[in-house]
Amino acid sequence: MYYDLDSLEELSAELGFRTSRSSPNLLEIALLEGVTLEFHNWRDAEDTMVGFSGGQWHSHGNLQLMTGDKTYVELDELDILDGIKSGWLLIAERYLNGNLKDRWLAHKDEKVDVACIEPGEEVRIRRLG
Numbered sequence: 001m002y003y004d005l006d007s008l009e010e011l012s013a014e015l016g017f018r019t020s021r022s023s024p025n026l027l028e029i030a031l032l033e034g035v036t037l038e039f040h041n042w043r044d045a046e047d048t049m050v051g052f053s054g055g056q057w058h059s060h061g062n063l064q065l066m067t068g069d070k071t072y073v074e075l076d077e078l079d080i081l082d083g084i085k086s087g088w089l090l091i092a093e094r095y096l097n098g099n100l101k102d103r104w105l106a107h108k109d110e111k112v113d114v115a116c117i118e119p120g121e122e123v124r125i126r127r128l129g
Contacts, residue, residue: 093124
C-alpha cells in the first residue's frame, strides 16, 4: 500500500506546514527550520519510506512506535502528521560532540534508554504541539 501523498499534502497545508514535491512520488514537509520529513513511494520497488531529510532513521509502511515496555501504536502517514502537530509524537535528535548524527520520531510515552550514552553525546527532544 502506498502513502496517499495528495491527502498528506492537503493535511500539511491545513496544519500550517510547508510542503514541496520534487517528483510525484516524494513529498517533503518542513516541520521546523532545517527539519524536513520526507514521504516516499518507491513504485519500482513497491515500497514506501518515511524519514528525515539527510538522516539515517527511516521506516517503511505504517510506523510502529513503542509506548511502553510491551505496548506500541501503529500509525499511517496522516496519523504521523497529526501526532507531530498535536505533540504526542516527538522529534528526537542525537548529537555527538555538537554535530547532529541522527533524527527520528518517538512517542511521548516511550522510555528513553540512556545506559549506552557516549562521552560527548546528547539526545535532544523537540515537541511541536
